[in-house]
Amino acid sequence: MTDPAIRIALPPTVSRLLGALRRAGHSAYVVGGCVRDSLLGKIPDDWDICTAATPAQIKKIFSGYRQILTGEKHGTVAVIVGGHPYEITTYRLDGTYHDSRHPDAVYFVPELSRDLARRDFTVNAMAYAPGEGLVDAFGGRDDLRAGIIRCVGVPEERFAEDALRILRAVRFASQLNFSLDGATARAAVRDAETIQNVSAERIYTELDKLLAGPAAGRALSSCGSILAGAIPEIAPCIGCTQPGRWHCYDVWQHTAVAVGALDVSGQDEKGARVLRWSVLLHDLAKPECRTLGPDGAAHFPGHNQRGGRMARTILRRLHAPSYLIEGAGVLVAIHDSALPDDVPGTLQMLNRYGASFLQRLCRVKLADLAGHARNSAVEARERQVRAFEARMLELSATACYTVGQLAVNGGDLMALGIPPGPAVGQILNRLLQAVMEGRLPNERMALLRQAGKEYAP
Template sequence: MRVENLPDEFITALPILTTITNAGYEAYFVGGSVRDTLLGKPIHDVDIATSAYPAEIKALFKKTVDTGIEHGTVMILDHGEGYETTTFRTESGYTDFRRPDEVTFVRDLSEDLKRRDFTINALAMRGNGEIVDLFAGLTDLQQGILRAVGDPKERFHEDALRMMRAVRFSAQLGFTIEANTQQAIKSEAHLLAKIAVERTNVEFSKLLLGKDAQRGLLEFAETGLYQYVPGVISEHELDIIAAATALENVRLTSDEQAWTFVVSQLGLDEAATMAFLKAWKHSNDLIKTVTNANRFIRTYKAQAVVTNWDLYSVGADLSIALSVLQITQVDFPVDQLQQAYAALPIKDKHELAISGQDLIKRGVVKPGPMMGKVLAQLEQGVVAGEMVNEPAALLAQAAKII
């Protein structure tokens, strides 16, 4: 098979391939960019595999960076672009179930491709667009099947994160995990506990954002991988989340929205939400956003009505909270709540017409805890519409509070 119209990203990189092949070495485009091109999807990074050893690559190009030279990877810099070029290699010994203990450079493409995770990722493409398919990856791509290269147990022992990649690809591509591959995930799922949480987090987040998140979540549950991730989630809870993702017009579009959706479906309160997200090693910013949005969701679900203070408290995270509520709430008044938020007298305490310094200068209050209490009451009064946000009016109200 040959790709007739190469994407611009490949055309731009062709001089790299040409330089390598003209020097007598083999060079191919490999990895996700080849797969996505065949699927008609946009591509991002272009990766190159070659029979040339790192020192030989560095001798061919003026500008290179040793990004992973111990594993055969050299970044070639060309016209403002960087191209990761990796020598064909074999790997052995995976004591941490993540990275090889030993890498051996080879000249044979087949030796390199057979160490890759799935057949759809073991495709190579020559500069003329011709596809090299040694493991029936094209057939699997056409049939929507995710199959490990060779013995799936071996592939997962080499890198246990590949099991999470399997369910993630299932969600992103809508592919079915081949029976032997799925069975191997079930039997080796316990190895996921050896993988850093941060890496598992990345894969699960991508799964949630996949076009067929329901499929990925059900595979995540069925294979038993869910038992080896932070913050215990039961198979039943996963089924509930998966069912919600299958609702009409549901498509999660950001990490913040996706994780807000998850904690909301799990029914977690504020303390449990923070503990859950910390266990997943999320950033403080994401934890703050998700906790804030979920607090609003819980308030709305409990009361079916929200106050100005509720809207003010959720602030800019309202859009995330509303998007999650829309997924499961029938006839949800999103426009009404957006308008109510837009109409708030202030949206941040810094918009108050007076400050603590103003109170001190006017002799209303001395520095200390009382000043904070007065400002808090003024803030609440303005947000509720009970006080006018003007200096004179607020000073008068402050004097009454004292």
């Protein structure tokens, strides 16, 4: 249970906080994710401390520090050191749960072992203190070595206490590239519908973290039936077959492969989020649009547009941010549309969508194609997307595709005698079309001459 040979390097502030609690006569440990990440060789983002001291005792010991007391009734006092909050929580047990979300009561206990027993997964149920070493009552270290997410105790009981743990299991599998223990996975599938008892905001946050994990594709592939508890539209995709010429997976396994293949390099946080959710949602409307041709092959007419509407519906239901609802909705709606292979057509798309959006569209298309069968037709499509992206990026840096880039403006047209009003904007747009189509150079005199011809008082 305790391994004194384990050494974890604690930040100086954390060591001081532990020391202060122990000098006051209370046992104290760092616990949970910080211990897990340290054993994996990662630098923890946060250090959580648990102790036998009650909230009142914690407040007294650290009375010289600013404190945040919003979690006091659940045993947590956040002590602010150097502007950073460190959560210190009393060992506790949770009472019964009636809503799969919140304990009806919290009971403080003096023993670390009882606190660790109520935690979610073995890899999160380890504690550490200098001089004492690692406290691991449930085999968390062995599960770290094996790459396993396993519930502490009986999975059904842990999930009944908080249904969000079902999603957390898949999220940790994605973040750590682990697999779910068999009993944990079976309980998660059985209880997946209870995820709907959790607030939309919490579901969205867990799914968002899951999609950002390095093993998101693998987690989606193995846990579709679990995730359908959070997004019911996933369920019909599992086993929904697709035509063999282009596809080698059903709709859900195709989605999982596409998410795993997605390239978000160079994107900011919002851009990466839009891409991840777009690929997750891009084909969820296929089961609703599925038809069979005379040859028995499946077809999915209109799944783009219906998918865009479905993506917006799902993201609104999850209370996602507005930029994500709009960005993913548009990408899903056009993800399977054809790309132009000429300069005028590319400029038209730049004018309508802008370079950043089109680069995201190319990322979605390439991820989508990565989830197709590997054959010459699919490879040709991939080359077309890459050629479009290269041409689009070059033109976005050198060509004229917005009214603001024209060599003339509204003032120039009015100086020709064209009166202020809608005619000015209409003529500028016609000039822009002529430039994008190659019928007119983007040169001041040529544009002014054409503007004079366009205006007929």
